[in-house]
Amino acid sequence: MLSITPSNRLCPEPILALAPQEDTEMPSPSVWYTANFQYLLAAIERIGEALKQHSQEQLPQAERENTLGVTQGVPFALEQLCTTFRLSPFERDILLMCVGMELDPDFELICAEAQRNSERSYPTLGLALRALPAPHTSVFKSDSPLRYWQLIELGEGKALTSCPIRLDNSILCYLLGDSYQDEKLASLVKTIQVEDAKNSTTLSGSHQDLAQQLVAVWSGG
Numbered sequence: 336m337l338s339i340t341p342s343n344r345l346c347p348e349p350i351l352a353l354a355p356q357e358d359t360e361m362p363s364p365s366v367w368y369t370a371n372f373q374y375l376l377a378a379i380e381r382i383g384e385a386l387k388q389h390s391q392e393q394l395p396q397a398e399r400e401n402t403l404g405v406t407q408g409v410p411f412a413l414e415q416l417c418t419t420f421r422l423s424p425f426e427r428d429i430l431l432m433c434v435g436m437e438l439d440p441d442f443e444l445i446c447a448e449a450q451r452n453s454e455r456s457y458p459t460l461g462l463a464l465r466a467l468p469a470p471h472t473s474v475f476k477s478d479s480p481l482r483y484w485q486l487i488e489l490g491e492g493k494a495l496t497s498c499p500i501r502l503d504n505s506i507l508c509y510l511l512g513d514s515y516q517d518e519k520l521a522s523l524v525k526t527i528q529v530e531d532a533k534n535s536t537t538l539s540g541s542h543q544d545l546a547q548q549l550v551a552v553w554s555g556g
Contacts, residue, residue: 368512371411375510378413379435382428382467383442386449389466412510420480428467429474432458433487433502434510461496 410418417427435442436458443456450462464470473479475495481487486506492498508515 367409371512374411375413375434378431379439382431382435383439383445385468386445386466390448412512416509420484420486422480423471425467425469425471426474426481429463429481430486430502432463433500434507437502437507457499459497459500
């Protein structure tokens with residue numbers, strides 16, 4: 336029997352950035368990029384297995400403890416994102432289900448078999464509620480993190496449970512460790528080179544801290 340936990344959790348403010356652990360030597364970009372991609376693929380594989388178990392009418396397995404979310408003290412993009420937007424394990428798995436559609440060529444078939452419908456070869460919130468561990472109903476709310484921050488997009492459908500869901504392109508690029516410039520902002524923002532640091536504007540302490548956090552988030556650092 337499907338067990339769903341009701342939730343009245345309001346969407347919290349995001350945490351701006353996760354700082355690397357103190358006195359930690361930063362890994363080289365290539366080392367982090369490769370490890371980050373392998374970590375993401377392993378997480379997708381776990382979601383694929385959960386969907387296959389559902390198609391075989393097996394109960395969802397409990398969420399396994401995550402102990403490999405960093406490289407040399409630097410969080411992987413998935414863990415950074417989940418912490419920034421305070422995603423629950425269930426919301427994290429929904430996100431991964433959408434990532435699987437983008438990266439795994441077998442995921443369409445896996446989704447179709449899990450929903451016992453060849454025409455439903457895509458993730459839905461209904462499939463997530465039935466197949467993934469620790470489901471909760473707050474994902475339907477417009478102020479849930481996945482929907483409020485537009486981490487996922489809902490396609491057309493007769494009900495929220497049957498609408499196709501997909502990952503926003505900027506989120507996919509972030510999870511892969513790639514930079515991304517939103518087309519909507521491309522004409523509104525531009526990079527400014529500061530030629531003379533002495534003539535640059537000095538911010539107050541609190542504003543300087545906030546600016547550094549924003550830079551860290553936007554740069555994927």
